[in-house]
Amino acid sequence: MAAMAVVAITATERAAFKRCRRAWSLSARVRRGLEPRAAVRTAEHPAREALAVHYFPGMWSWDRAIVRPLVLKAAGAASPYVEKYVDWASGIDEFEPLRVEFDYDAAIPNPRGDGDLATPDGRAVRYQGRAHALVVEENRTQWLLVHRFGPWTDGAVLRLDEAAVASAWAWEQTFLDARISGILFNELTLEGRFRRTRLRLAPGALAHAGRQLAQEAAEMLDPSLALYPTPGPHCPACPFLAPCALMQDGQDAEDLLARDYRPRPPEPLEEGRLGGATWGMGRGAVPPRFANDDR
Ligand code: SF4
Numbered sequence: 001m002a003a004m005a006v007v008a009i010t011a012t013e014r015a016a017f018k019r020c021r022r023a024w025s026l027s028a029r030v031r032r033g034l035e036p037r038a039a040v041r042t043a044e045h046p047a048r049e050a051l052a053v054h055y056f057p058g059m060w061s062w063d064r065a066i067v068r069p070l071v072l073k074a075a076g077a078a079s080p081y082v083e084k085y086v087d088w089a090s091g092i093d094e095f096e097p098l099r100v101e102f103d104y105d106a107a108i109p110n111p112r113g114d115g116d117l118a119t120p121d122g123r124a125v126r127y128q129g130r131a132h133a134l135v136v137e138e139n140r141t142q143w144l145l146v147h148r149f150g151p152w153t154d155g156a157v158l159r160l161d162e163a164a165v166a167s168a169w170a171w172e173q174t175f176l177d178a179r180i181s182g183i184l185f186n187e188l189t190l191e192g193r194f195r196r197t198r199l200r201l202a203p204g205a206l207a208h209a210g211r212q213l214a215q216e217a218a219e220m221l222d223p224s225l226a227l228y229p230t231p232g233p234h235c236p237a238c239p240f241l242a243p244c245a246l247m248q249d250g251q252d253a254e255d256l257l258a259r260d261y262r263p264r265p266p267e268p269l270e271e272g273r274l275g276g277a278t279w280g281m282g283r284g285a286v287p288p289r290f291a292n293d294d295r
Contacts, residue, residue, distance in 0.1 A: 007119055008128040009108070009217055011163035017220055022229040022247070026240045026257070027264070030119060030220055034261040036239050045149040047188065048132075050075035050082040054089075055097040055133045055145070064090070081192050088194045095135035098142065103130050106173035111214040120223055127213060131167045134180075141181040143198075144168050148187045158185050158197055166213050169206040180206070 007029050016024040025031040053059075053074045059067050068086065075082035106127045107116040117125045133145035146164045153161075161183070168180040182200040219225055229244055238244065242260070243253035 005123045006126055007123045008126050009220065010127075011129050011166060014166070014213070014216060015163070017216065019234055020230040020232075020238070021225070021227045022244060023238050023240050024220075025227045026243070026261075028220065029264065030125065033264045034240075034257060035264045037260055037262050039239065045147075045188075046078035047075060047082050047085065047149070048147065050078065051085070051132070051147060052100045054082075054086055055100050055135075057097045057099065060097055084192050085188060085194055092196060095137045095143065097133055097135050097145075099131075099134040101130060101132065102134065102171075104128065104167060104170040104174045106170035108217045109210070109214050111211060111218050117214065117217055117221060119221055125217060125221065127166065127170050127173075127217070129163075129167055129170065131171065132186075134171070135184070142179060143182050143184050144171070144180055145184045145186055148185060149190070150187075151189060152187050152193075152195055153185075155197060159199055161185070162209065162212075164199075165201070165205065165209045168201065169210045169213065172206060173210065 009028075009030060013024065013028045013030075016027060026034050050071050054067065054071045059070075068083075071086060072079040072083060104127075108125055108127050109115075110117050119125060131144055132147045134142060135145050136142050144164065144167065146161070146167075164183050164185070168183065172178045172180060180201065182198060185197040185199065187195045187197070229248070235241060235244075243256050246253040246256060
């Protein structure tokens with residue numbers, strides 16, 4: 001029997017939905033799922049992979065003098081930056097990593113009835129994404145470690161990072177015995193300043209986040225949802241600026257969409273990503289791409 005088709009909602013799509021329904025409806029996979037034919041994938045921050053090596057559970061107990069060259073190799077040209085981070089983090093990393101770069105895949109409950117959400121044509125809808133790291137502290141509490149590359153964010157705004165909280169919710173949904181106590185925000189500025197902020201989740205916060213996500217996802221699936229535009233400072237970066245301008249003039253943008261846009265391909269699978277948990281929990285395993293390195 002063929003596997004039931006699944007359509008994913010991601011944190012990026014959720015943010016797009018709240019920013020502008022017109023742009024979202026053109027790009028979201030639960031809607032038209034388009035992207036410019038000339039679209040280029042945005043590269044990850046060059047330090048991200050190196051941090052995954054640094055926090056790789058299977059090497060956490062190794063002599064750091066052995067791990068450091070592997071971390072710097074993964075960092076490539078960003079190695080001075082990453083080395084500075086590693087030195088800084090060594091003083092505050094009072095935990096043990098359980099997972100790095102792991103995928104979550106959560107069924108979204110139907111807020112208006114029983115069961116889980118599905119598209120009008122019957123496809124299952126999942127909240128999917130990838131988290132940076134899950135760590136456990138000495139008191140056995142588990143925390144999501146979330147890297148934020150860019151300028152520091154005001155603490156009050158950090159508390160509103162719904163993508164981070166939703167990923168914690170999704171992880172508990174994916175593994176029902178998981179319990180996440182909070183988020184460790186790991187802020188890394190481009191100039192090489194680092195800061196860590198602890199957000200302890202209130203009791204019920206994840207359940208509330210899940211209900212909120214479910215409400216929004218149900219709206220996304222509503223065939224009668226009004227798809228109005230929301231012009232604003234985000235428009236210059238919008239990949240649908242040209243068809244949007246046509247629509248604003250009351251014109252048909254379908255020819256332009258057919259000519260300059262294509263269906264979005266599935267999310268690319270990355271090395272080691274098959275199976276959903278990239279560099280799992282095994283204490284002795286080596287990240288696949290470093291398996292041949294001298295240790
Ligand atoms: S250009 Fe602005 S208003 Fe138009 S679809 Fe894009 S984000 Fe929305």
